[in-house]
Amino acid sequence: MSSIIVPPIKSQGIKTKLIPWINDLVLSSGITLDSQWIEPFFGTGVVGFNSPIRGNHIVGDTNPHIINFYRAVQNNEVTTFTMRAYLEQESRLLANSENDGYAHFRKVRDRFNKQYSPYDFIFLSRAGFNGMMRFNRNGQWNVPFCKKPNRFSPAYITKICNQIDNVARVVRGKQWHFSNTSFVETIQQAQPNDIIYCDPPYWGRYVDYYNGWTEQNEHQLYEALLNTKAKFILSTWHHNDYRKNEMINRYWGHFNITTRDHFYHNGGKIENRHSVIEALVFNFDPSEKHSVLQEKQLNIFD
Ligand SMILES: C[S@@+](CC[C@H](N)C(=O)[O-])C[C@H]1O[C@@H](n2cnc3c(N)ncnc32)[C@H](O)[C@@H]1O
Structure with a gap:
């Protein structure tokens, strides 16, 4: 049984359930555990925080709020103390605010869109609809409030603080370098014995301010990965019930590919589960003596 560190930031498309599959491939790549981990599309960070690699971690994302938050934790x-005090106060304000908390949610959202505090970032990430992270075309937080009685209950606050504590144990005092840079710059830092894990916005899928992704971006990523001397693993989608990802034939079919079925949840309802065939593209010959972890063995350390 292996434990998964669940990060305090929420996002749709988070790779939590795919971690055993990704780690299995990392371990089969032949790199040593003291190699460098390079992750240019960090997102919630769930893959990097759970990677088996113990060397330097060089991670980047163009979303400055993610990078600011993790730097502030580091x-x-x-x-956990400052976050608990903040959430307890905001929870009281939310409970006493008009329109079932909506008035206070709007106040925090407007404050975040001017001051970009890492505390308000977590508040919004956890009070919004379906744990979505979405920014409008002016880069402003743009997720509606998810009304719920006692939104920040003591148990929920403890859960968030524990998640921060778990991440802090991984990054504090350790060789973790967070940068608010585009993927090309992050990938350029990779050395021959490093491993790069890429999880870019999926071409042809959902887009927001920090997740715009064009064919030109896909081409640039292909060039960067084709030219790197490091090992790489790229997450992408292969096909769904309706269409194929054209980028597989155009670019990624030049490398090795492994696939598996995956469900994305948009809310709790069964009819909102979308099955997608996920792909991992990689540039090495996997060794056979790696452990095979199954999804069912996962203990999500939430
Ligand atoms: C699919 S998400 C990564 C999800 C992450 N693996 C997880 O499980 O939470 C893609 C991330 O890439 C970032 N991003 C988008 N365009 C980028 C670019 N040009 N360079 C670097 N990061 C970018 C987005 O802000 C987003 O956080």
Whole structure:
């Protein structure tokens, strides 16, 4: 049984359930565990925080709020104590605010869109609809409030603080470098014995301000990965019930590919589960002596 560190930031498309599959491939790549981990599309960070690699971690994302938040955790600016005090106060304000909390949610959202505090970032990430992270074309937080009685209950606050604590244990005082840069710059830092894990916005799928992704971006990523001397693993989608990802034939079919079925959830209802064939594209010959972890063995450490 292996435990998964679940990060405090939520996002649709988070790769939590695919971690055993990804880690299995990482372990089969032949790199040593003290190699560098390079992750240019960090997102919630769930893959990097759970990677078996123990060397330097060089991670980037063009979304500055993600990078600011994790830097603040790393340098002790955001701690479980400061976050608990903040959430307890906001929880009281939310409970006493008009329109079932909506008035206070709007206040926090407007404040975040001016000041970009890492605390308000977590508040919005956890009070919005379906744990979505979405920014409008002006880069402003754009997810509706998800009304729920006692939205930030003591148990929920503890859960968020524990998640921060778990991440802090991984990054504090360790060789983790967070940068608000585009993927080309992050990939350029890779050395021959490093492993790069890429999870770009999926071409032809959902787009918001920080997740615009064009064919030109896909081409640039292909060039960067074709030319790297490091090992790489790229997550992408292969096909769904309706169509194929054209980028597989155009670019990724030049490398090795492994696929598996995956369900994305948009809300709790069964009819909102979308089955997608996920792909991992990679540039090495996997060794056979890696452990095979199954999804059912997962203990999500939430
Ligand atoms: C699919 S998400 C990564 C999800 C992550 N693996 C997880 O499980 O949470 C893609 C991320 O890439 C970032 N991104 C989009 N365009 C980028 C670019 N040009 N360079 C670097 N990061 C980018 C987005 O902000 C987003 O956080």
